[in-house]
Amino acid sequence: MEKQNYKNHRKYYPPHHFIYLPLLFLLGLLGIYNIWSDTENRLIWILFSVLIFLIFYLAVMVRQHYALGIQNRIIRLEFKQRYFEIFNQRSDEIAEKLRFDQLAALRFAHDDEFKELLYKALHENISGEEIKRSVKNWRPDDHRV
Known part of the structure; x- marks a missing residue:
């Protein structure tokens, strides 16, 4: 594994970021394109596009919401623990600032x-x-x- 630094510290999950989300994005573009090109089935393509957008939105938001919430709580706890180890004092007032x-x-x-x-x-x-x-x-x- 490459040594972590500022330039490479972000993390990606390849199946999600490079397959699933791009596929949903392309399906969304296909739906939007067909709204104007296939006038006979315009309502179907509108519904298809709305459904794809909702799936895309849920895929992004649900995947991140719980993991990030827990991760943020852990980061706060790590800060408090580290502050105590370094300064031998509670960090409640500092953390609030x-x-x-x-x-x-x-x-x-x-x-x-x-x-x-x-x-x-x-x-x-x-x-x-x-x-x-x-x-x-x-x-x-x-x-x-």
């Missing part, structure tokens, strides 16, 4: 960078993307959904 994108980005920083980037997030309000770009020693997250 940070946006989720900042919390999520901080997990990629090693402990020495974590302190500095946390300070910047709190006092300079840098974004999660800026935090990720600032990480010099990337700490991979190989177990995310």
Whole structure:
């Protein structure tokens, strides 16, 4: 497996992202095209297109909704645990001051960078993307959904 860094940290599920969703997209285009080219069966093609759009929408939303919700809760817990291990203090007040994108980005920083980037997030309000770009020693997250 390639070493994880900022450029390759996003994860894809090939059957879903490169087969199922493109196929639904093409079927949607076929339906929309046939609405105007097959005037005899226009209503059928409209219904087909609406059905394909609904399946596409559900495929995207349902797949991500539960996994991302659980993953976000785990990221918050990881932050609290890590903060406690580094500073030997509870992090409730600190965690409330940070946006989720900042919390999520901080997990990629090693402990020495974590302190500095946390300070910047709190006092300079840098974004999660800026935090990720600032990480010099990337700490991979190989177990995310």
